[in-house]
Amino acid sequence: MKLxxxxxxxxxxxxxxxxxxxxxxxxxxxLVYRMNEYDDYAVEQAVLLKEQLGGEPDLTVLxxxxxxxxxxxxxxxAIGCDRGVHIHDPxxxxxxxxxxxxxxxxxxxxxxYDLIFTGMQSQDRGSAQVGVMAAEQLGYASATTLxxxxxxxxxxxxxxELEGGLKGIVxxxxxxxxxxxxxxxTPRYPALPxxxxxxxxxxxxIPASDLSRAAAxxxxxxxxxxxxxGSGIILEGDTSTxxxxxxxxxxxxxxxxx
Amino acid sequence: MxxxxxxxxxxxxxxxxxxxxxxxxxxxxxxxxxxxxxxxxGLPSYAGTLYxxxxxKYGEYNPDLHKNMILQVVEKENPDYVVFLHSSYGRDLAPxxxxxxxxxxxxxxxDIVDGTFELTCCNARMHRSVRVSTPRAVxxxxxxAFSPIRPGGTPLIQAMQTDALSSIEFAGYxxxxxxxxxxxxxxxxxxxxxxxxxxxxxxxxxxLARILGGEVGASRPVVDAGWIEHSRQIGSTGQTVSPELYxxxxxxxxxxxxxxxxxxxxxxxINKDRDAPIGEIADALVVADVTQFLPALTERVxxx
Ligand SMILES: Cc1cc2nc3c(=O)[nH]c(=O)nc-3n(C[C@H](O)[C@H](O)[C@H](O)COP(=O)(O)OP(=O)(O)OC[C@H]3O[C@@H](n4cnc5c(N)ncnc54)[C@H](O)[C@@H]3O)c2cc1C
Numbered sequence: 001m002k003l004x005x006x007x008x009x010x011x012x013x014x015x016x017x018x019x020x021x022x023x024x025x026x027x028x029x030x031l032v033y034r035m036n037e038y039d040d041y042a043v044e045q046a047v048l049l050k051e052q053l054g055g056e057p058d059l060t061v062l063x064x065x066x067x068x069x070x071x072x073x074x075x076x077x078a079i080g081c082d083r084g085v086h087i088h089d090p091x092x093x094x095x096x097x098x099x100x101x102x103x104x105x106x107x108x109x110x111x112x113y114d115l116i117f118t119g120m121q122s123q124d125r126g127s128a129q130v131g132v133m134a135a136e137q138l139g140y141a142s143a144t145t146l147x148x149x150x151x152x153x154x155x156x157x158x159x160x161e162l163e164g165g166l167k168g169i170v171x172x173x174x175x176x177x178x179x180x181x182x183x184x185x186t187p188r189y190p191a192l193p194x195x196x197x198x199x200x201x202x203x204x205x206i207p208a209s210d211l212s213r214a215a216a217x218x219x220x221x222x223x224x225x226x227x228x229x230g231s232g233i234i235l236e237g238d239t240s241t242x243x244x245x246x247x248x249x250x251x252x253x254x255x256x257x258x
Numbered sequence: 259m260x261x262x263x264x265x266x267x268x269x270x271x272x273x274x275x276x277x278x279x280x281x282x283x284x285x286x287x288x289x290x291x292x293x294x295x296x297x298x299x300g301l302p303s304y305a306g307t308l309y310x311x312x313x314x315k316y317g318e319y320n321p322d323l324h325k326n327m328i329l330q331v332v333e334k335e336n337p338d339y340v341v342f343l344h345s346s347y348g349r350d351l352a353p354x355x356x357x358x359x360x361x362x363x364x365x366x367x368x369d370i371v372d373g374t375f376e377l378t379c380c381n382a383r384m385h386r387s388v389r390v391s392t393p394r395a396v397x398x399x400x401x402x403a404f405s406p407i408r409p410g411g412t413p414l415i416q417a418m419q420t421d422a423l424s425s426i427e428f429a430g431y432x433x434x435x436x437x438x439x440x441x442x443x444x445x446x447x448x449x450x451x452x453x454x455x456x457x458x459x460x461x462x463x464x465x466l467a468r469i470l471g472g473e474v475g476a477s478r479p480v481v482d483a484g485w486i487e488h489s490r491q492i493g494s495t496g497q498t499v500s501p502e503l504y505x506x507x508x509x510x511x512x513x514x515x516x517x518x519x520x521x522x523x524x525x526x527x528i529n530k531d532r533d534a535p536i537g538e539i540a541d542a543l544v545v546a547d548v549t550q551f552l553p554a555l556t557e558r559v560x561x562x
Contacts, residue, residue, distance in 0.1 A: 013381045013510070014531060026384060097353075097363065120349075124380050127365040128344075129353040136357035141425035142321075144350045159432060160319075162346045163494055166268075168319055169429040176425075183482040215391075217362030221374065222387040230538040232525075236545045243554040246526060249542050253524045254502050256446065256470070257559070 001057040005046040005117040006104055006131070007039035007076060009069045010124045017225070024220040025093045035072040038119025040187040042180040045149055046117045047080035047188075052151065058082055060111070064103055066090040070203065077198035078190030084201065089208035095216065097125075101133035102214035107206070108138060115156070116177040120145045128179075135177035142177040143170045147184050259288035262337035264328065266347050267296035267318060269431070274406070276302055279341050281404035282397070285370040286339055292413070293331050295324055305411025311418040317428045319347060325354045326422035332359065337394070344398035352398050362390035368403040381512055382535040401494070402517060439473075439489045440497075446472030447501045447522075449492060450480050451515075453508020453529065453548055457485040462552040463507060469559050475499065477509050493518040507548045511536025528552070 011017075011031040020027040035043075043061065050057045061081040063069040066089070073084040087103055089095070095103075108116065116138075118131035128144075135142035147167065148159025160168040161181050190198070233249075235242055251257050261283040265276035272294070283290040292304060295311040295318055302308070309331045316323045328351070332340065340355055342348030344366040356363035368385075369376040375397065377386045441447060448467045450460050460480075467474045476486040478493060492499055493515040500521035507528050509515060516539055519525065527540035528548050537543045544551060 011380075013383070015380075016533070017380055017384050024386075026380070097365075098356075101357075126379060127363075128349045129356070129363055129365060132350065132353035133357045136354055143426060145346055157429075160346065160350075161495055162268075162431075164498070165491075165496060167432040169432055170319075171427040171429055172425060182478060186484075217356075217360070217392050218364060218388050218390050218395075220386045220388050223379070223384055224387075226378070226382070226385045228538065230540065232537060232540045232542055234532065234537065234543045234545060236532075239546060239550050239554040240558075242544055242546055242551060243558045246542065246544060246555060247558055250503060250524065250526070253541065256503055 001053065002111060002113045003046050003049065003057045003059045003115050003117070004062060004108060004111070004113040005042050005059065005076065005081065006062050007043060007072055008036045008063065008119070008122050009033045009065055009072045010036045010122055013123055019223050022094075024223055026223055028093075033068055033071070035075060036119050036122050038121060038123070038180055038182060041182055041184040042117040042119050043076045043079055043081065044185045044187040045180055048185060049115070049151055050080060060085055062087065062104065062107065064089050064100060064208065065092045073203055074198055075190060077201045078195040079188060080194070082201065084203035086203055086205045087208050087211060088205050092208070094220075096218045097127045097129035098133060098217045099212065099214050101130045101137060102212040103208055104130070104134040105137035106211045108134070114174040116140065118177065118179050120179040120181045131177055131179040138175070138177070140175045140177045141172040142179070143172055144179045145181045146178050147181050149178065149184060259286060259339070260335060260337040261286055261288040261290050261339045261341050262328070262331060262335060263290050263292045264340065264342045264348065264351070265292050265294035265296070265302060266343060266345065267294060267300050267313060269318070270297055270300055270313070272296060272300040272302055275343050275345070275401050277406035277408050278399060278401065278404045279343065280304070280407040280409055282341050282367070282370065282399045284407060285404065286373075288338060291335055291337070293328055301413055303411060304409040304413050306409070306413060307416060308413035309416050309418050316420070319428050320424055321351055321354055321426055322424040323420055323422055324351060325358065326420045327418040328355055329358055330418065330420070339394065340396045342396070342398045344400050348398045352396050356396040359394065359396075361392040361394045361396060363396040363398070364388050364390060365398050366400045367397055368400050378513070381510060383533070400513065402520070439487075441473050441475055441490065441492065441499045442497060444473040444499065444501050446470050446503045447475045447492070447499055448472055448505045448507065449475035449477065449509060450486060450507055451477040451509030452479040454480065454485070455508070455549065457483070459549055460485050462549065462556070466505070466552060466556045466559070469556060472501070472503070477515050506536055506540070507552065509536055510534050511539065
């Protein structure tokens with residue numbers, strides 16, 4: 001059995017973002033990068049499945065981006081993936097979801113994966129398109145936003161998260177692609193011996209232009225800090241004065257603490 | 259211009275958010291037509307053509323069958339835009355339609371200005387303007403971003419049919435767990451976000467809640483980490499609340515969390531980051547470390 005998990009590196013969401021020179025993406029220098037949160041769950045689920053099947057499946061982790069994305073590939077290898085694929089693309093931030101899905105699908109086509117895992121969306125762009133579009137290009141069945149996953153002899157039973165705590169139960173057969181939502185499992189931290197072992201695992205680098213030259217279907221024309229619309233007040237200062245002020249505000253604006 | 263709006267129903271009832279699609283259609287200066295997988299018992303108040311897929315036969319969720327039927331409508335009506343809600347249903351189905359038609363998709367649109375779409379990114383810290391390069395487009399709109407429009411009237415129903423095969427079986431809804439806690443009627447809610455830091459620190463939240471006579475709520479990462487039970491999660495995939503006082507402790511203010519608290523009376527947010535998006539909705543943003551501020555506040559409430 002062959003498994004693939006697709007991961008993305010994203011900046012810390014608490015960073016101070018500002019537009020870069022192109023005006024259509026944010027300035028990347030100085031940002032701290034890590035694995036997209038939803039992909040932590042995808043990697044964990046892929047490794048759990050490999051373990052469930054006694055280690056038999058061959059599990060590849062794939063990431064698209066500049067040199068720095070090798071860091072998260074290494075992390076996934078330390079967690080339990082067998083081999084890494086780095087689709088090298090310094091301009092990935094300017095590609096649209098269709099182009100990114102095309103890179104994944106074109107790579108995966110020749111490999112005949114039985115099951116592909118992705119995060120449900122990225123934390124930076126949040127389009128929630130890439131996984132499903134890759135599945136559509138491959139002609140794979142797909143299910144999205146899973147908070148539950150079981151696998152038995154080619155049959156996947158997934159719990160898709162809907163709104164307000166409701167979940168839908170879906171069944172699909174491999175070959176398939178599933179997108180993972182937070183809470184699906186409890187992602188583990190890589191253990192030190194595994195980090196060392198992972199250094200010996202193969203990471204293959206493929207230039208993006210070797211895989212796909214699909215044209216973009218959408219283009220970002222501008223990125224900007226939104227205007228502040230909030231009308232609330234901002235309180236700063238030492239904690240005890242702040243506590244007094246908050247109590248006064250609660251008294252003035254609610255029927256409480258009277 | 260013409261928009262094909264994809265309405266939604268859940269357990270036989272039309273979702274009210276369907277009317278927000280008409281709001282988006284107006285922003286696109288387009289004539290709307292509607293597709294809905296639903297039943298005749300839950301029809302929208304709208305006088306145009308409704309392509310109705312019988313949910314009893316085709317399910318309320320079945321991506322392959324719904325995709326096939328939406329593509330039939332696209333073929334017949336040739337709309338300029340196919341517009342979904344950015345909901346679990348829309349997020350799942352929209353990219354399938356965009357991929358089948360090989361047209362551009364813009365996700366979670368919050369505004370439309372002269373045919374350019376405005377989207378949020380990086381947890382609403384930045385916005386993007388996006389243009390679609392193909393003549394037609396698939397759009398998903400952020401719930402709550404467009405004012406609903408109820409066109410009124412009775413739709414002209416065109417019953418949809420398909421004999422397409424489905425690669426996915428929808429086996430029904432999972433009933434909610436037995437341990438449900440209803441926060442909907444709570445007058446005071448103190449909520450913990452990831453900024454609380456550790457499970458142990460949630461004691462600060464429980465303490466303040468006890469002293470104020472309120473309930474404890476949580477953001478999603480806090481329940482995912484097991485710091486607070488799942489049934490206390492607030493937001494689009496948790497509970498919707500409307501307390502008189504909501505205190506958000508170390509919560510950044512992601513749209514999915516805000517969706518659950520926007521009907522609160524007075525919102526106090528405690529965040530060490532002055533620029534946290536929660537500031538957009540909070541009546542008062544306290545710029546402080548929650549682990550220092552909460553003990554001070556609790557003390558003042560106990561010993562005024
Ligand atoms: C389909 C979908 C559905 C979702 N449904 C929900 C939902 O129902 N409910 C929900 O909550 N989320 C939901 N989410 C997740 C949501 O997008 C956010 O990831 C989540 O709300 C973030 O939680 P948070 O604010 O606690 O954490 P973060 O975004 O990590 O924010 C932590 C905040 O704490 C602050 N902070 C850190 N340390 C301190 C300190 N010592 N003192 C003070 N402040 C501090 C930081 O400045 C930051 O603003 C959903 C996401 C998706 C994609």
